[in-house]
Amino acid sequence: MPHLPASSALQRFRVVDLTQVRAGPTACRQLADWGADVIQVQMPEHMRGDDTLGGQDGSDYQYTHRNKRSITLNLKEEEGVATLKRLIAKADVVVENFRPDVKFRLGIDYETLAEDNPGLVYASISGFGQSGPLASRPGFDQIAQGMGGLMSVTGLPGDGPVRVGIPIADLCAGIFAAQGILVALLEREASGRGQWLHTSLIEAMVYMMDFQTSRYLIDGEVGTQAGNFHPTSIPTGVYKARDGYINIAVFGSKIWERFCHILGAPEWIEDARYHDKASRSVNRDALNAEIDRRLAAHDRSHWIEQFNAGGVACGLISDMREVFEEPQIQHLGMVKHVVSPRLGPQRLVGQPMQLERTPSTIARAAPRRGEHTEEVLAELGIGPDDLARMKATGVY
Template structure:
């Protein structure tokens, strides 16, 4: 079966996916979800390492590799490398997340490939960058979270560093790489030339620190842990109503006045302890205690309705099952119901960006390893006899 695009938006692009684990596959999933023909190149079953997300039948893997086709090639064999180069010669994009030296050793680095494909866009994702003193170190999401500063500002004060609950360095590196690829595709329309682009878990994590970086680089202030409360906008954080917890965000003096009125404490507006942002910062613990005391009189639903009606941002803190019971999440149709030929019905989260004319869908569920090997090799012109020989010799 030929390529079935998940969207018309990128259906003209072919991407060779040489990645494994999460950052690289996330990048390629983004492209596949918008219609690119993503060909996932994996080692044959008898040679595979621990390169999967909880196993190929697991929910994590099923979510990450939808909308792709899969081919196996033994890149330790000369014929396997030769077939890969044939694929790349006809492709628009290559994405890899080998250790920085591996692609050069295999002869599949950008400079080695661009002669046969001058328009090739080659994306590399690594732990720490392609060059520099740490370039050859193995990369892992939590290591980047720590080195990039995120863990130093996450968690409760005095309780030590805390990782966030998702692999955010992996995910951001993958999404930034996909964005870089699209920028390069647009630039290629002017120049006719491809290029090498690269990002890393560490770079993505430093970039994602956002205002915390400017607090240091411009203001000279080293951020510390603020727990569930915003470090500079007060009061903003987690508060407890009668029946549970909720988030409240109070930004700006006008919103602060409305918040005080809704909580029945208009005197806070002129209280010397709370009247302005610096005062509230100094007295945040006392203010938070007073807020919780007033919130305890009613349930979360009552306060959420009252506060939102008054223009004060607030919301429940949902467990994952409750997320998908949210009426707004259901209205946005983020969950896609699909049927895997291997596993039956599945529910997967779709793209968070809606393009009205060229929407993203899930056109294919996640393939088994090498499911499309013969199909893709046939598109290269490999004969049935050669397919049999290549299979018998372990090339794919």
């Protein structure tokens, strides 16, 4: 089956996906979801290592590789590499997450490929960058979370570092790579030239530290664990109502005054312990304990209604079942439906932004390894006899 674009937005672009695991496949999924013809290149079945996310029929793999086509090529065979180069010569984008030296050894680095395809946008994702003292070190999400500073500010004070519950360094590196690809494609419209772009898990993680970086670089402050409470804006964090926990966010003096009135404590507005942001920070433990005491008078639903009606942000702390039962999430249409030829109907989360004229959908379930090899190679002009020979000799 030929390319089925998930959107008309990027359907004119062809992307060769040479990535494995999560960061690279995430970048390519972003492009596929907006209509690019993403061709995933995998090792033949008899050569494959543990390069899939929970197995090809697993939910993780199905989510990450939807809207793509899959071919297999043996890059240990000279003809396999030659066929890959033939595919790339007609592509707009290549995405790879090999160790930095592998692409040069195979002769599929940017400079080599750009000789035949000067408009090529070539994206590399690594653990620590393409050069420097740690460039050859293997990268892994949790390693980047630790080295990038995230684990030092996550968790309860005194309990030791805590990882985030999703592979945030992988995901952010993939999303940043996709953004870089789109920037390079836009620039190509002006210059007519492609370029090499690269990001890494560690760069993504440091960038995502956001205000914690400016607290250090500008103010000289080293952030520490603040648990479930905002490190600088008090009171903002997790509080306990009569029947469970809620999040409350109080930013600014006006919101603080509204919060005090709703909670039935208008005297706090003039209380020297809580009068301004600095005082509330010094006395945060006493304030938080008093807030919990007052919240215990009513259930979560009462406080969520009261605070939001008064302009104070407040919400449930939901597990995944509760997330997808939330009427607002249902209204936003974030769950998309697709039918896998072998696994049946599936529900998957779609893109988190809406383009009204060129929306994204899920047009194709994740492919099986090599499902589209002969289809894609035939598009390159390789005939049936050569395809049969290549298969017999292990090229794909």
